[in-house]
Amino acid sequence: MLSPEEIRARLDRLLPRVEKPGRYVGGEFNSVIKDWERVAIRVALIFPDIYDVGVSNVGLKILYDQVNQRQDALAERAYAPWFDMEALLREHRIPLYSLETKHPLSCFDLLGFSLPYETLYTNVLNILDLAGIPLRSAERGESDPIVIGGGHATTNPEPVNEFFDAFVIGEGEEAIHDVISAMLAARAEGASREGLLRRLASIAGVYVPSLYRVHYLSDDTIERVEPVVPYAPSLITKRIVPVLPPPPTDFLVPNIDIVHNRVSVEIMRGCTRGCRFCQAGMITRPVRERSVAEIVDAAEQAINATGFEELALLSLSSSDYSRIDELVDAVSERFQGRKLTISLPSLRIESVSVDLMEKLKEHRSAGFTLAPEAATERMRRIINKFIPDEQILDTTREIYRRGWKTIKLYFMIGHPSETLEDVRAIANLCKRVLAEGRAVLGWKAHLHAGVSTFVPKPQTPFQWVSCDTRERILQKQALLKREFRTDKNIKLSWTDPADTLLEAWLSRGDRRLAAVIHSAWQKGARFDAWHEGFKASVWREAFAEHDLDPYFYTHRQRRTDEVFPWEHITAAVRKNFLFQDFRASLEGEIRVDCRLNCFACGILPTFASMRRDHPGEVWKCPEVRSPARGSMSLTPAHELPLAVHSE
Amino acid sequence: MRIRITFARQGDLRFTGNLDLQKLWERGARRAGLPLAYSQGFHPQPKISLASALPLGFASRAEVVDMRLAEILPTDTLPARLNDALPSGLRVLHVESVEDGAPALQTELEAAEYEVTIDRADLPTDFETLVEQTLRLETIPRERRGRPYNLRPLILDLRTVPQKSANQAASEPKGPHLWMRLAAREAATGRPEEVLAAIGLGDASFRIERTALVFTWGRIPK
Numbered sequence: 068m069l070s071p072e073e074i075r076a077r078l079d080r081l082l083p084r085v086e087k088p089g090r091y092v093g094g095e096f097n098s099v100i101k102d103w104e105r106v107a108i109r110v111a112l113i114f115p116d117i118y119d120v121g122v123s124n125v126g127l128k129i130l131y132d133q134v135n136q137r138q139d140a141l142a143e144r145a146y147a148p149w150f151d152m153e154a155l156l157r158e159h160r161i162p163l164y165s166l167e168t169k170h171p172l173s174c175f176d177l178l179g180f181s182l183p184y185e186t187l188y189t190n191v192l193n194i195l196d197l198a199g200i201p202l203r204s205a206e207r208g209e210s211d212p213i214v215i216g217g218g219h220a221t222t223n224p225e226p227v228n229e230f231f232d233a234f235v236i237g238e239g240e241e242a243i244h245d246v247i248s249a250m251l252a253a254r255a256e257g258a259s260r261e262g263l264l265r266r267l268a269s270i271a272g273v274y275v276p277s278l279y280r281v282h283y284l285s286d287d288t289i290e291r292v293e294p295v296v297p298y299a300p301s302l303i304t305k306r307i308v309p310v311l312p313p314p315p316t317d318f319l320v321p322n323i324d325i326v327h328n329r330v331s332v333e334i335m336r337g338c339t340r341g342c343r344f345c346q347a348g349m350i351t352r353p354v355r356e357r358s359v360a361e362i363v364d365a366a367e368q369a370i371n372a373t374g375f376e377e378l379a380l381l382s383l384s385s386s387d388y389s390r391i392d393e394l395v396d397a398v399s400e401r402f403q404g405r406k407l408t409i410s411l412p413s414l415r416i417e418s419v420s421v422d423l424m425e426k427l428k429e430h431r432s433a434g435f436t437l438a439p440e441a442a443t444e445r446m447r448r449i450i451n452k453f454i455p456d457e458q459i460l461d462t463t464r465e466i467y468r469r470g471w472k473t474i475k476l477y478f479m480i481g482h483p484s485e486t487l488e489d490v491r492a493i494a495n496l497c498k499r500v501l502a503e504g505r506a507v508l509g510w511k512a513h514l515h516a517g518v519s520t521f522v523p524k525p526q527t528p529f530q531w532v533s534c535d536t537r538e539r540i541l542q543k544q545a546l547l548k549r550e551f552r553t554d555k556n557i558k559l560s561w562t563d564p565a566d567t568l569l570e571a572w573l574s575r576g577d578r579r580l581a582a583v584i585h586s587a588w589q590k591g592a593r594f595d596a597w598h599e600g601f602k603a604s605v606w607r608e609a610f611a612e613h614d615l616d617p618y619f620y621t622h623r624q625r626r627t628d629e630v631f632p633w634e635h636i637t638a639a640v641r642k643n644f645l646f647q648d649f650r651a652s653l654e655g656e657i658r659v660d661c662r663l664n665c666f667a668c669g670i671l672p673t674f675a676s677m678r679r680d681h682p683g684e685v686w687k688c689p690e691v692r693s694p695a696r697g698s699m700s701l702t703p704a705h706e707l708p709l710a711v712h713s714e
Numbered sequence: 715m716r717i718r719i720t721f722a723r724q725g726d727l728r729f730t731g732n733l734d735l736q737k738l739w740e741r742g743a744r745r746a747g748l749p750l751a752y753s754q755g756f757h758p759q760p761k762i763s764l765a766s767a768l769p770l771g772f773a774s775r776a777e778v779v780d781m782r783l784a785e786i787l788p789t790d791t792l793p794a795r796l797n798d799a800l801p802s803g804l805r806v807l808h809v810e811s812v813e814d815g816a817p818a819l820q821t822e823l824e825a826a827e828y829e830v831t832i833d834r835a836d837l838p839t840d841f842e843t844l845v846e847q848t849l850r851l852e853t854i855p856r857e858r859r860g861r862p863y864n865l866r867p868l869i870l871d872l873r874t875v876p877q878k879s880a881n882q883a884a885s886e887p888k889g890p891h892l893w894m895r896l897a898a899r900e901a902a903t904g905r906p907e908e909v910l911a912a913i914g915l916g917d918a919s920f921r922i923e924r925t926a927l928v929f930t931w932g933r934i935p936k
Binding site for chain 2 (some may be wrong): 079080082083087088089091092093094095096320322323324328371372373374375376406
């Protein structure tokens, strides 16, 4: 095993030979270097994509702070090396190392992988391999680090179950401390790796996949998933924090240009809109807001601590932040006269949004982005994102009128029951919007239509539906390309169907996909989210090798009584609620913002005692006033004080 | 107000490109609370200009950057203030104020000096002879980006550095092994790795540190 000094010496010689060597050296302002010898637990936080993408990830930054604030632990970082660097690391037998102290990853006690999207899976394998750590949990020994994954993709961790010792489901701010405590306790009692896994399995929200067995039916669907040891829970419920902790402010300032050179402040977590295609909206409930003062102070502190030129106020739906006017006023006042771009993404399509952006005009960026997602009334009812055409036209007219020259509209094709007419309507709507712009700006008006392809995600009301086939997607995209060909001021972007289908089977797969992912990696798959990396043929071969059919995972309408591979994992939104919502979708029935009417999704009964302890405006769910009962303090939905609909 | 900052660039910062370094100064100045002056126009940019690009992988103890501020500040506290706000690979050595109308740094640069340390395994026994032979050449034809040029006139001085191996009996001589002064005018810039290639060390492993910049008005460091 190379020492950090030996690694440094080899890097000195090799780095001038790679593209952007600044990716591989660390040394960023605000990075934290602790004394390796003086802590008990060493954690490597890994974003399994390239540095340029990973370094600004807020989730890992939160964990980096949480761990480094402890006296007894340190956190360092690693990212996936690009192809050129991987080749040099392999050629010169340099193990993948942490940026802070250049220790090989295998020297750490815990590797924490962020898994925000599924197309990172092959990079996880590649990173473990470059670190010289056995890929499969079952092959790791007492001296190997514990490998844990977290992030949105873990709503269905089954396709990568073999490669992780454990997953943290849900929010990690508190869970990371529980994991470290378990490691300290296991070490104190001299426990084996098995003993540590046992301790991890007893932490709320932690899923240790090796402690479960999957039974299949003859049609290859799942009969049931059961724990094989008594201490593993039969249902793993995601973790949440009752109140959002203070946001990070001392963001890492990279020494090279990256994708997002900015400060991000999360203004709220969760979303009450209930768009049926949106996994984030379903799995990040309940809505918890930060106060205006906390946001503005944190933003200022972060801008001062980083010197960044951009501030992003992040949430799934900025317009729904209950004091959005007050926030925008406070931000524009606080940063008046400072050269700062402020972005406020995910605004509702209404004229109020234009007023909000207008207030930030000193700080504004070039384009204005809105996401109608669908272009016919029927489709909008199905996906539960209802905006009348007139409202879209009024809003976009106002945007052009106030001087924005480019509007970007996001749509999705492939929603359930979508016809070619629904797709054609996207083109027609775009043309009508641009006509509004022409009336004001003439030929200076531009429109960018971003049309992605829907993937039915686990733990959403659409988890039962099938994904469009490649032929169908191509047909819809061809229609759009044809429709837009005549107008040079409309730019169309779309997703390659191969990318969509990869995402579909990786997110909807079962445990048997682990072998496919492993084979695909062996055949060279990595950076699947990148044009440079993804090769559809490699995946086709990998499926064939294990006698599995991608069709089974992506294009099959799932039975209403089907047991999903992810059914033993829950984001606390109950399957029954999701099914009712799916049925409502088929009826074209809209469900309003759940702040106006609680639909009893399951969050409140699951976290009743937490809500009871944290009453008031912090949560957007109804309050729980009934007394706690028993140790679990569960309150059935029908006993909640506010009106509860459905079921 | 225009300030002139002399700084060293070491360690991890050797792998940051020149455009990125510009951004680094911009953010560092903001963190230090310096009132940067911006250009006019639709996309105001801070007025920061580096004397000379440093190739990726090179260290330097003699870099210079000019920066315009919107207010007049005493310069004596600036090094400490900036050093607190800069990543560890950048180190401010000296700050002075210069006249607003002074010519741009790049136009006044004449030469740069470098020290080269060659990996022991790649150090030829007849190293000194090779250097002497190179110096005796009247022309050294080289090619850069497909265009032929003569390297020889760009080499203003080139010397081997005697090794104090007696004191370092236990460890190998650490170098530097070579010292050179190369032209660094806008249209005529000598590159140290080209000189090494001319000596016959193109494939060797080496480390290069820039030790001085020579301007029309004097040297840095002084």
